[in-house]
Structures are given as C-alpha cells and as structure tokens.
Amino acid sequence: MKITKLGEFEELVLLTVAALQQEAYGVEIKRELESRLGEKLSVGSIQSALKRMEEKGFLTSEFGEATAKRGGKRKRIYATTSYARKVLAEMREVRAGLWEAIPQLSHDLKTI
Amino acid sequence: MITQPNDIQPPEWPLRLLRFFLRKQYLEEIEGDMEECFRDNLEQFSVAKARRLYAWEAVKLLRPALLKNFEVFRNLNQVAMFKNYFKISMRNMMKSPLNAFINVFGLSAAIGICVFAFAFARWTFGRDQFHEHKHEVFLATFFADRDGSVQQFGRTPRPLGEMLRHDFAHIKKVCRLDDRNVVVKHDDNVFHERVRFVDPEFLDMFTFPLKWGTPGSLADVNSIVLSEEAAIKYFGDTNPIGQNMVVIFGKEVNKAFKVTGVAAKFPESRSFDFDFLVNFENLKTAEPAMTCRIGKPL
Secondary structure, three states: OOOOHHHHHHHHHHHHHHHHHHOOOOOHHHHHHHHHHHHOOOHHHHHHHHHHHHHHHEEEEEEEEEEEHOOOOOOEEEOOHHHHHHHHHHHHHHHHHHHHHHOHHHHHHHOO | OOOOHHOOOOOOHHHHHHHEEHHHHHHHHHHHHHHHHHHHHHHHHOHHHHHHHHHHHHHHHOOOOOOOOHHHHHHHOOOHHHHHHHHHHHHHHHOOOOHHHHHHHHHHHHHHHHHHHHHHHHHOOOOOOOOOOOOOOOOOOOEEEEEEEEEEOOOOOOHHHHHHHHHOOOOOOOOOOOEEEEEEEOOOEEEEEEEEEEOOOOOOOOOOOOOEOOOHHHHHOEEEEHHHHHHHHHOOOOOOOOOOOEEEEEOOOOEEEEEEEEEEOOOOOOOOOOEEEEEHHHHHOOHHHHHHOOOOOO
16 A cells, blocks of 8 residues: 555545535535534634645535525535545555554553 | 524625635635634624634635645746755765865854954944044043053042133033942932032033933032933833932932933943933032042132
C-alpha cells in the first residue's frame, strides 16, 4: 500500500460522506461529525478538508437543491469515488491487522 | 424562542470578507452553509451570540485550501530560481564547512562592528547638540600642579564668576553652578533630592526645551524649575506651574518655592541635566556661613 496522503480528520470526513449518501453536504456533514465526536467543528475545517480531498480525487460533487434556510443558496452534495472506497477499505484492513498483531499478553498484564 | 427567524439577518461584513478572499466557485456553497449554521445557532443561542459565532466562523474560513490565488503570488515565478540559488549556496558551503563558517562568521562580525561603530559615533557626536549656543558656551577650568604632574579640573572658585562678568566685556553671560543635597517637600511627597543652584542665565545658555513655563522665570529667587521626571514624581501628569514646594536645606533652614517651569523630556544624548533648578542667590539661604567665610557677598 502506497502512501495515500489521507489525514486523520480527512478520513473521518470521508467516512461521514460515505455514510450520509445523498444528504452529504457541508452543514449535514458537520452536524453528523459533531454529534459523533462530541465537539464543535468549524465550517472552515470541514470545507477545507472537503476541497482538499476533492482535489486529490477522493470526492466528486454537484449542486443540489436550494432551501429557504440557506438564503436561496444551493447545496453541494458530495459523493465518494471508487478510489476513495478502495483506500478506506485498505486502511481499515491495515488497522485491523495491526490490532490483531498486538499481543494478547501485554493487554492482559495491563488490566491486572 | 424566535418565531420568525428569517427577520434576523446575519451581519454583513463577514460575507464581504469571504467574497473578497475566497475562490469564486466555492462562494455559493459556503455562504449557504454559513447561513444554515446561523439559523441553527439562532435556535440555541441569543441573536448577539449567533452573530458573533457567524463572524468567527467567517474568519476561520480563511484557509489556504479555500483562498484565491492572488496576483502577487502568481507573479512570483522566480521562486524556483531563488530556491535553486539557496540550495546551491548551501551545498557549496557544506563542501568546506570550516571555511564557510569562517567566512560567514567573519562577515557578520564585521558588519556588526560597523553598525555598532556607526551607532556609537552618532551617539557621541550627537551629544548636547540640542543646545542652541553650543559653540559659544565654554567651561572654565583650572590647571593644578599636583606632585609635578599638571591636572585639569572643572571646578573653579566661586568669585571667578563675578570677576569674569565684570572684567571681561566680550563675555556676554556667565553662569555659576553648584549642587546641594536637600529634602524637597510637596504635601505628602517628601524625598531626598539634589538641587542645582544656577545663575538666571542658565536656561539662556543651555537651551533645555521647556514643557511649561518660561526660561526667564529663574531670575526670581523664589522660583524653582523642575525636570519632567521630577514633575511627574511630585505632581503626576498635571501642570504644576504655580504650585508651592518646600526645600529643606538643612536643620531649620527651609524655604518655600513656586514652580515656574518644567523642562520637556531631556534628549537622550546629553552630558548633563538637572532635577531641580533654583536661583544661585539661594546659596546664601542654604548656607549663611558661606558668605562670611569668603568675606564679601557673592
């Protein structure tokens, strides 16, 4: 596995986009992540992560519908690319492998 | 709870900030997101707090990933060239580190010494240059033979002043000067100070700029002129002109003075200054015995 240049926060945002499917636009991603992480996030951090990942080819986007709550501005709906899904699956495997590689013994000793 | 949230608008200036700095193609989406967040916040917080959060979010949106490419940065296509220059010079220096160190250190030390010499010369030659009559003022000195070696002293006998004033027509002004340690008192402020006794010509010969008052006021034996530092010490930032100060010269010898002048902050580069100026005649008050010993009035 080559270096994918996906940061920790970017990975979280990417996973959220994958989970939200059709609802994946800026504010909704922010709300979802805030409730899961239990902390406040700024619009700027979400937006810059989205733009960076779009540039790297993890995300595609298109304009969605406009609502009155948004002052007549359109949403931008994000979707993951197949490349992104492949990278996410790879990272998950690497993590799982590492978790299994931690010797059970040391874990037991710590809990004593 | 707000019934009609659409009546409340977010502040204007953060939007202008965003429109100026962010890339055009992102604006619609980001503005929409901001507005939606603002509406969400309105349901939780007060209007003022929602507005504050809105502005803060806008500031936090100014991130490199979202910013426009400004002209300045696009025109800097010599960046690669300069990077190359630095890289090559680093490599050349690293070829012989000791030589490079000697050269760089030597050059920087030389430049440092030059800057220091310049600053020192400017300080030295700029000293006392604020006196208007700097070329016409001289210090009377005397030479003393001390065990065969001639030494020059800056202090002269007191009657010399009067003598110079009367006997030499081309000497326009003479100023005698003497210091005494005294106690100066104003209300509850009592401090040990050094008072300078001078002839009234002092402020004409040495043109220390005055903040308040007139130089001529020293002719009055009851007037006292303060430095800015002393004025602040006793009176704070207020104008002390006309205030009374008691100067205690010694045991049961004291006199009330009226403040008639305050010097402006002294220029940094000076060879002498003062804290308090009083008329030279006050030496008679300070030391009644002195006049008797000399035999005739000062």
